[in-house]
Amino acid sequence: MGSRASTLLRDEELEEIKKETGCEFGGELVETSHHFTDFEAFNVSHSQITRLYSRFTSLDKGENGTLSREDFQRIPELAINPLGDRIINAFFPEGEDQVNFRGFMRTLAHFRPIEDNEKSKDVNGPEPLNSRSNKLHFAFRLYDLDKDDKISRDELLQVLRMMVGVNISDEQLGSIADRTIQEADQDGDSAISFTEFVKVLEKVDVEQKMSIRFLH
Amino acid sequence: MAHRLGLLLPLLLGQLCSQLLGTSGNSMLHYWNLKAENGSWGSKRIQDNASVASAHTLLFSLDYQHVQTPFEITLWIMLASLAKIGFHLCNKIPTVVPESCLLIFVGLIMGGLIYSLNDKSPPVMNSDIFFLYLLPPIVLDAGYFMPSRPFFENIGTILLYAVVGTMWNAFGIGLSLYGICQVKLFNLKDVSLLHNLWFGSLIAAVDPVAVLSVFEEIHVNEKLHILVFGESLLNDAVTVVLYKLFKSFSEMPSIKSLDILAGIGKFFLVGIGGIFIGLLFGMIAAFTTRFTKTIRVIEPLFVFLYSYLSYLTAEMFHLSGIVAIIACAMSMKRYVEANISQKSHTTIKYFMKMWSSVSDTLIFIFLGVSTIGNNHEWNWPYICFTVIFCLIWRALGVLVLTFFVNKCHVNTVTRKDQFIIAYGGLRGAICFSLVFLLPEFSRKKLFIAATTVVILFTVIVQGMTIRPLVDLLDVTKRGETSPTVSEQILIRFFDHLLAGVEDISGHWGQYYWKDKLEYLNSKYLQKILLREYDQARSSIVLLYEKLERKHAIELAEAGQLVHTPSSTSLLRRHGTAKSVPSPAPQDQDIMDNIQDLLATNLYRVRRMCPRLIRQLIQLTHSVLKSYLHSLTDSRILSSILTYRGALLGVNI
Numbered sequence A: 001m002g003s004r005a006s007t008l009l010r011d012e013e014l015e016e017i018k019k020e021t022g023c024e025f026g027g028e029l030v031e032t033s034h035h036f037t038d039f040e041a042f043n044v045s046h047s048q049i050t051r052l053y054s055r056f057t058s059l060d061k062g063e064n065g066t067l068s069r070e071d072f073q074r075i076p077e078l079a080i081n082p083l084g085d086r087i088i089n090a091f092f093p094e095g096e097d098q099v100n101f102r103g104f105m106r107t108l109a110h111f112r113p114i115e116d117n118e119k120s121k122d123v124n125g126p127e128p129l130n131s132r133s134n135k136l137h138f139a140f141r142l143y144d145l146d147k148d149d150k151i152s153r154d155e156l157l158q159v160l161r162m163m164v165g166v167n168i169s170d171e172q173l174g175s176i177a178d179r180t181i182q183e184a185d186q187d188g189d190s191a192i193s194f195t196e197f198v199k200v201l202e203k204v205d206v207e208q209k210m211s212i213r214f215l216h
Numbered sequence B: 001m002a003h004r005l006g007l008l009l010p011l012l013l014g015q016l017c018s019q020l021l022g023t024s025g026n027s028m029l030h031y032w033n034l035k036a037e038n039g040s041w042g043s044k045r046i047q048d049n050a051s052v053a054s055a056h057t058l059l060f061s062l063d064y065q066h067v068q069t070p071f072e073i074t075l076w077i078m079l080a081s082l083a084k085i086g087f088h089l090c091n092k093i094p095t096v097v098p099e100s101c102l103l104i105f106v107g108l109i110m111g112g113l114i115y116s117l118n119d120k121s122p123p124v125m126n127s128d129i130f131f132l133y134l135l136p137p138i139v140l141d142a143g144y145f146m147p148s149r150p151f152f153e154n155i156g157t158i159l160l161y162a163v164v165g166t167m168w169n170a171f172g173i174g175l176s177l178y179g180i181c182q183v184k185l186f187n188l189k190d191v192s193l194l195h196n197l198w199f200g201s202l203i204a205a206v207d208p209v210a211v212l213s214v215f216e217e218i219h220v221n222e223k224l225h226i227l228v229f230g231e232s233l234l235n236d237a238v239t240v241v242l243y244k245l246f247k248s249f250s251e252m253p254s255i256k257s258l259d260i261l262a263g264i265g266k267f268f269l270v271g272i273g274g275i276f277i278g279l280l281f282g283m284i285a286a287f288t289t290r291f292t293k294t295i296r297v298i299e300p301l302f303v304f305l306y307s308y309l310s311y312l313t314a315e316m317f318h319l320s321g322i323v324a325i326i327a328c329a330m331s332m333k334r335y336v337e338a339n340i341s342q343k344s345h346t347t348i349k350y351f352m353k354m355w356s357s358v359s360d361t362l363i364f365i366f367l368g369v370s371t372i373g374n375n376h377e378w379n380w381p382y383i384c385f386t387v388i389f390c391l392i393w394r395a396l397g398v399l400v401l402t403f404f405v406n407k408c409h410v411n412t413v414t415r416k417d418q419f420i421i422a423y424g425g426l427r428g429a430i431c432f433s434l435v436f437l438l439p440e441f442s443r444k445k446l447f448i449a450a451t452t453v454v455i456l457f458t459v460i461v462q463g464m465t466i467r468p469l470v471d472l473l474d475v476t477k478r479g480e481t482s483p484t485v486s487e488q489i490l491i492r493f494f495d496h497l498l499a500g501v502e503d504i505s506g507h508w509g510q511y512y513w514k515d516k517l518e519y520l521n522s523k524y525l526q527k528i529l530l531r532e533y534d535q536a537r538s539s540i541v542l543l544y545e546k547l548e549r550k551h552a553i554e555l556a557e558a559g560q561l562v563h564t565p566s567s568t569s570l571l572r573r574h575g576t577a578k579s580v581p582s583p584a585p586q587d588q589d590i591m592d593n594i595q596d597l598l599a600t601n602l603y604r605v606r607r608m609c610p611r612l613i614r615q616l617i618q619l620t621h622s623v624l625k626s627y628l629h630s631l632t633d634s635r636i637l638s639s640i641l642t643y644r645g646a647l648l649g650v651n652i
Helices: A002-008 A011-021 A028-032 A048-059 A069-073 A076-080 A084-091 A101-111 A132-143 A153-164 A170-184 A194-200 B002-021 B025-037 B064-089 B099-118 B127-144 B148-153 B155-182 B193-203 B208-218 B222-251 B257-289 B296-316 B321-339 B342-371 B380-408 B415-423 B429-436 B444-473 B485-505 B510-529 B539-562 B567-574 B587-600 B602-626 B628-632 B634-649
Strands: none
Touching: A048 A101, A048 B485, A069 A076, A069 A084, A076 A084, A076 B485, A076 B510, A084 A101, A084 A132, A084 B485, A101 A132, A101 B485, A132 A153, A132 A194, A132 B485, A153 A170, A153 B485, A153 B539, A170 A194, A170 B485, A170 B539, A194 B485, B064 B099, B064 B342, B099 B208, B099 B342, B099 B444, B127 B208, B127 B222, B127 B296, B127 B321, B127 B342, B127 B429, B148 B155, B148 B222, B148 B321, B148 B510, B155 B193, B155 B222, B155 B380, B193 B222, B193 B429, B193 B444, B208 B222, B208 B342, B208 B429, B208 B444, B222 B257, B222 B321, B222 B415, B222 B429, B257 B296, B257 B321, B257 B510, B296 B321, B296 B342, B321 B510, B342 B429, B342 B444, B380 B415, B380 B444, B415 B444, B429 B444, B485 B510, B485 B539
16 A cells, blocks of 8 residues: 555655645545655645545556546446546546546546635636636536537537437427527527636536535 | 404394394394403304394394304405505505514504403414414425425535524523523522423524515525525424423423433434325325326315325324425425426415415414413513523524534535524514413413514514615625526536536535435336326426427517417418418417417427518518508507517517
8 A cells, every 4th residue: 555655646746736736635645655755734634635545546446546437437326427428538638548646636626615715815826726717617628529619509419418318309409409509699609608608607606516525 | 353344244234134123122232242242263152142033034134153253264364365455555665564564563453452342352373273274384385385406405504503503592592591580680480490491492493484474575595595494494393392392391290311312312203204204195195196187177186185184194193294294395396296287286386375375464463463462471571581592592503503514515604694594583473372382380471471572573673674684784685587498407417517526536425415316216206106108307308398488478479469460370380271361360369379389389489480470570561461541540550560570579
């Protein structure tokens, strides 16, 4: 356990992860590997990274320190989730087939709740991963498969078909898609761009909807 | 007033008749005196009626006893409803004073009148009538139309406030009042700790009726509304347990720790038992509506019957009736709505609203009436301290609990929300009925007086000032916009996304459980509870259909303005050939045709619309042509042109 942990999480990487995701560490990680330098008592009560790390290792059946698509698909509930495949794809960066713990954490960090004290700090630095805009970008990328920054009618139809189920005919689904685009489309190009996407969601509290508390 | 009128009229008539027919007027007066001494509702029957009968055959006869009880009940309900009309006629008052306060004032006036005319205490609201007849419709209405998504998103917070908060309040108020009783100056030494705690348990509960009537008018944001409202509904379980616990303690000679443990166990039994009974009746109701396709007329009846049965069953086992009826309504709604017809749905909605409105009004009026009278012992120190402690303990409770909530929840409750939650803790008729159910002991009247003052204070003072406070504090209000399909799609999208992420990270959060429940639902429950060929459709589809229907009807009504879309163009779509369009076919036919078309071709509305509009425009042209000779009549021309313009401007 100790040696494997050291190959996956050298202290520089840990620092990088911490900076990138803004998550904090628990004391247990210090004990798991003698390679880690002494962390100061980040007096936290939750060892969130430890927990996610153990989840990562439990998913990693091949024990090679990275996850492949098959590892994800082994999760039973994900198989019946309409958006399962798309979510899995979101973890893997462009063209790659393996994701390490850092990449795992990076994607999950989008779902960290926004803290009040973070809202006003550090305007000059890079935008944190869990800002409202980044959360929305993440969601938008799940719709927009061909990455042309627009949700076309076909892409919408695909998502709708997955969510609505089988007892609606294609024609009816087409009507629903038409109405959706009509409601959201403002510049008349029969597709939903990112700004229009944001506009639809302005009434919805995205920060709270797209946050999971444990990543605090 | 109506009550006196109700008595006066038949008596006057009776007098008139007896004078006409020669019977002595004295027996009528005797009748009147006996009636006047009888302040109570429908209890004593006057035996002297027989003496009024004379040797002659009467043309008219009066038999008030025969109809007395239903007559008086109807008159009270009539009074309540007329009062409601009265308030809404003057526009200014309802904006400042909430309806509940006005109704209490009406009740006070009525009580004062009865007291002064009768010189006896007016009738007090019977606790049985309240709990068995007046309360269930309100709770059913609340449960059936409860927005389930925000409710379940905030269920942890709601339960915390309802259970822990109520117990905190009850013990806090009881203990501090006991402390006040120890002060020799107030002459309260004989009120024991048990009685104080008992009183604390019944005054601590926030009342759903009062909260509903006040919060309905101030339109705060959904989350805040559901927090206060959900708490007021669910704390019934705690109130029932505590009240019955202290009642049994007062009857036992000594209290052991085993009894206290039994009390705690009882709480779980009451709450979970109530939910279980509610779910059971809900499932049975859903199953029953599966078979009602051929007898649509009695569908609404099942909803009401099963809910009421669940309430009564829970009350029978001394479980929480309110929790049962809420569980029943929420669980059956989804399946029943899919099974019943549109008309039954409308019927259920309006009947529920009507009944709950009548109940609500009657409760507040009776509250006002019951205040007047000899039932009170005014020990001002005790009463004032009760009010003060209620406010203090509620505020403290909300503060402490919210601290814990914000630690483990994403959905934080802001300071402003906390203030409104604390300030919105209104007491109402439930406390009032419970205090009347107390057994007779020496200080009961003191408790009655204290309860009355607390209720009047919270409803009147807090009810009136909460609206300006909401405006002052700039609390987020409910959004006014209507739902859109795109928003609904995105909300569902987030559900799936979050459920997926929770699965990946191994976190058993709210989306995980919601997903599991949905899966269970689609795999097993829907197959049993819904009709075979009518399997439930996604909420996206349902919302789309609802919006399209509304849109199409608006369009058709706009078409009606033009006066003559002829039947031909519409029948042509059906495939029937018809003759030349007549200049003025009946509008009703057209509306029926359009409705038929919509019912069968809902999804083609989008594509039908442009065609329909084109046809309507063609017909305006033909109408213009046929009315060429009267084109000089500028009124007709301008009206046709404006309607045409309106049509073109209609959003397609």
